[in-house]
Amino acid sequence: MNYREDRYGNRLSILGFGCMRFPQKLGRIDMEETEREIMTAYLGGVNYYDTAYLYPGSEAALGEILEKNGIREQVYIATKLPHSLIKSADALDKLFAEEKKRLRTEYVDYYLMHMLTDIDTWNRLKGMGIEEWIAQKKASGEIRQIGFSYHGNSDMFCTLVDAYDWDFCQIQYNYMDEHSQAGRRGLHYAHDKGLPVVIMEPLRGGKLVNRLPAEATAIFEKYPIPHTPAQWAFRWLWSQPEVTVVLSGMNTDAMVKDNIETASSVKVGELGEAEEAMLQDVVKAINAKMKVGCTGCGYCMPCPRGVDIPGTFAAYNRRYSEGRFAALFDYVMCTALRKNSTAASNCVACGKCESHCPQAIEIRKQLKDARRVLETPAYRVARTVTSWFMHF
Ligand code: SF4
Ligand code: SF4
Numbered sequence: 001m002n003y004r005e006d007r008y009g010n011r012l013s014i015l016g017f018g019c020m021r022f023p024q025k026l027g028r029i030d031m032e033e034t035e036r037e038i039m040t041a042y043l044g045g046v047n048y049y050d051t052a053y054l055y056p057g058s059e060a061a062l063g064e065i066l067e068k069n070g071i072r073e074q075v076y077i078a079t080k081l082p083h084s085l086i087k088s089a090d091a092l093d094k095l096f097a098e099e100k101k102r103l104r105t106e107y108v109d110y111y112l113m114h115m116l117t118d119i120d121t122w123n124r125l126k127g128m129g130i131e132e133w134i135a136q137k138k139a140s141g142e143i144r145q146i147g148f149s150y151h152g153n154s155d156m157f158c159t160l161v162d163a164y165d166w167d168f169c170q171i172q173y174n175y176m177d178e179h180s181q182a183g184r185r186g187l188h189y190a191h192d193k194g195l196p197v198v199i200m201e202p203l204r205g206g207k208l209v210n211r212l213p214a215e216a217t218a219i220f221e222k223y224p225i226p227h228t229p230a231q232w233a234f235r236w237l238w239s240q241p242e243v244t245v246v247l248s249g250m251n252t253d254a255m256v257k258d259n260i261e262t263a264s265s266v267k268v269g270e271l272g273e274a275e276e277a278m279l280q281d282v283v284k285a286i287n288a289k290m291k292v293g294c295t296g297c298g299y300c301m302p303c304p305r306g307v308d309i310p311g312t313f314a315a316y317n318r319r320y321s322e323g324r325f326a327a328l329f330d331y332v333m334c335t336a337l338r339k340n341s342t343a344a345s346n347c348v349a350c351g352k353c354e355s356h357c358p359q360a361i362e363i364r365k366q367l368k369d370a371r372r373v374l375e376t377p378a379y380r381v382a383r384t385v386t387s388w389f390m391h392f
Contacts (some may be wrong), residue, residue: 001013001014001044001045001046001263001264002238002263002264002266003045004196004244004245005135005196006145006167006168006244007145007167007168007194007196008145008167008194010047010076011047011121011322012047012048012076012196012244012245013045013046013047013048013244013245013263014238014243014244014245014246014261014266015046015048015245015248015259015260015263016039016046016047016048016049016050016198016245016246016247016248016367017038017041017046017048017050017247017248018200018249018250019050019051019058019061019062019249020051020052020055020056020249020307021055021251022034022058022061022251023037023251023252024058024221026253028057029057029058031061031064031065031234032063033243034061035065035068035069036250036253037251037252037253037256038062038065038066040253040257040260041250041254041256041260041389042069042071042074042075042208042255042258044183044260044264044329045263045264046075046256046260047074047075047076048075048076048078048110048198048245048247049062049066049075049076049078050078050079050110050170050198050200050247051078051079051080051103052079052080052082052112052114053079053080053082053095053098053099053114054080054082057102058313059079059093059099059102060102060103061295062077062103063102063103063104063105064075064104065160065330066103066104066105067104072104072105073289076109076110077101077103077105077108077109078108078109078110078112078198079103079108079110079112080110080111080112080113080114080149081095081096081111081112081113081114081115082114083113083121083125083130084389086125086128088128089128089129089130089132089133089177091128092128092133094138095371096137096142098275098289100142103288106142107141107142107143107144108142108143108144108216108226109144109145110145110147110167110168110198110345111137111143111144111145111146111386112146112147112148112149112170113147113148114149115127115150115336115337116148116149116150116160117150117151117152117156117337118152118160118336118339119156119159119160121339122160122163122164122337122341127137128348129218131164134146134284140250140384141385145167146167147166147167147168147170147198148160148166148170149167149169149171149200150169150170150171150172150181150182151168151172151181151333151334152181152182152311152333152334153180153182153298153301153303153308153310154180154181154182154183154185154186154298154310155191155298155301157171157181157182157186157189157190158185158186158189161186161190161195163376165278166195166215166294166355167195167196168195168196168197168198168199168244169190169195169196169198169200170197170199170200170247171186171187171190171197171198171199171200171202171271172199172200172201172202172204173187173197173209173237174199174201174202174203174233174236174237175208175232175236175279175282175283176204176208176227176283176286177201177204177296178283178332179296179298179310180296180310180311180314181296183296183310185249185298186279187240187242187243188242188324191242194318196244196245197242197243197244198244198245198246198247199237199243199245199246199247200247202234202237202246202247202248203230203233203248203255205215207322207326207387208229208233209228209229209230209233209320210231211321212282212286213285213286213288213289213321214228215288216229216282216285216286218230218279219285220232220279220282224279225275227283228258230259230263231258232279232282234246234248234259234263234266235262235266235270235271235275236271236275236279236361238262238263238266238268239266239267239268239269239271240268241268241269246263255354257360275331286321287317288291289321290317290321290322290365290368291313291316291317291319291320291370292313292316292321292361292366292370293359293361294309294314294317294361295315296310296313296314296325298310299356299357300353300354300356300357300363301353303346303347303352303353304350304352305346305347305348305350306340306341306342306346307342307343307344307347307367308334308335308342308343309347309353309363309367310337311330311331311333311334311335311342312331312334312343312367312370312371312374313361313366313370314330314334315327315328315330315331315334315370315374315379316366316369316370316373318330319373319374324376327373327374328374328376328378328379328382329347330385331343331379332379332382332383335383336382336383336386336387337386340370341370341383342374343383344367344368344370344371344374344375345371345375347364347367347368347371349364351364375386
């Protein structure tokens with residue numbers, strides 16, 4: 001296993017165990033299989049385990065397994081605050097105590113604001129005294145390091161990085177999202193500020209393995225180095241020194257072993273120009289199934305009406321490569337999970353954005369088409385529910 005250091009010199013395994021979806025049996029977590037996989041990972045050198053209050057049954061299962069095997073002190077636990085459920089400073093204490101109880105621990109190594117969406121959300125938490133609360137928990141040793149997880153564009157990510165003295169952060173990143181979400185720009189921004197970066201969605205929820213178009217699979221198969229699509233995706237990430245830990249939601253023992261093997265043999269900078277070019281061909285093959293050739297560079301931003309242009313196009317493309325549910329999820333994530341909607345329907349066709357687009361995309365026209373496809377009745381329901389949820 002390879003290790004990289006956090007801000008305080010702790011050695012973290014570059015492969016982290018993502019605990020969002022443990023194996024299930026008869027509708028419940030299969031504890032026997034979960035324990036087998038966690039112990040395979042532990043014995044293979046994995047020391048970073050990422051869970052959350054909102055992952056059903058996950059904190060309790062992880063806590064039970066670590067305690068049963070007497071390895072709590074040998075691993076790092078990352079878990080998250082579901083801040084949208086918090087209405088007062090008292091609620092922070094109550095919820096955190098519940099998490100510690102579930103995890104059977106007196107302290108949490110890495111504690112994250114779960115899916116911090118924008119600066120308004122952070123300011124709301126600040127108004128509730130979150131900074132004082134964090135300082136108190138760090139002083140008592142109950143929280144060792146504080147960070148946030150993020151899905152959104154790179155501009156807002158950089159704003160959030162600068163908004164507090166974080167110890168680490170967590171972003172979605174993979175070779176398809178190199179220029180969307182926080183992207184390579186966000187990764188480098190956080191790294192340059194001294195923040196370790198934990199990566200989630202290295203395989204885009206498995207899509208870079210299970211739902212590749214035949215043209216993309218053929219490119220991998222023809223390449224003289226015989227890695228699987230999953231191994232290429234991980235190697236692309238670990239080749240970058242700015243990446244600290246990559247989380248993988250492993251749910252078979254074979255997957256755990258395969259990922260350990262990759263994490264043990266990979267080297268920083270091992271992907272050369274030829275490999276990068278091959279992956280670009282894969283990206284092109286995937287993009288060929290897409291509607292708009294947006295690279296997510298963000299040069300068209302900010303839009304005076306707040307439209308998330310790259311986010312909208314990413315969701316629009318996803319509609320044709322991965323289906324309507326994946327697109328709905330993406331579109332809700334980038335447009336509805338904030339105080340002011342950033343949806344395509346806010347566009348007033350002023351045209352300010354178009355002159356900045358290096359891809360010469362007819363943004364106004366494409367946004368209109370995207371809006372027609374994405375702003376379905378299902379989206380409107382999701383947006384209403386989300387704003388209601390955020391309001392409370
Ligand atoms: S054309 Fe639409 S998306 Fe572009 S800057 Fe104007 S309002 Fe924003
Ligand atoms: S400038 Fe063009 S390519 Fe870049 S994010 Fe905007 S629409 Fe996409």
